[in-house]
């Protein structure tokens with residue numbers, strides 16, 4: 001997935017703003033960080049850290065797994081057209097792609113009308129019947145004399 005340049009620039013700007021704010025208010029930010037990570041007012045080395053903030057490190061893996069699962073669900077069901085945020089529910093190219101109605105070539109950017117649904121349904125039924133007829137034709141038993149070949 002390519003990140004849009006404006007998102008990248010905004011993220012870099014936000015990080016730089018945070019760093020500058022931290023540097024300008026280093027004393028109060030460092031104290032706040034030490035208190036909230038359990039490094040201030042210690043009874044022993046790292047005791048408060050592992051009793052407080054450090055005990056949550058394992059929970060970050062659970063959050064990471066949940067975020068990864070959501071990302072994979074998004075990848076699976078999101079419309080395969082680049083940049084589209086809709087849910088893709090219509091298979092295209094024999095199921096190779098999953099597209100939203102807006103990007104599916106059969107629907108031409110509109111929700112499928114009743115006429116289009118009926119037309120596609122009839123075409124599907126005709127294809128299925130042609131396939132069944134072809135299958136029945138190829139599975140006919142051979143004639144008694146071996147298909148007319150005589151020697």
Ligand SMILES: [Zn+2]
Pocket residue numbers: 079080081084085086099100101102103
């Ligand atoms: Zn789409």
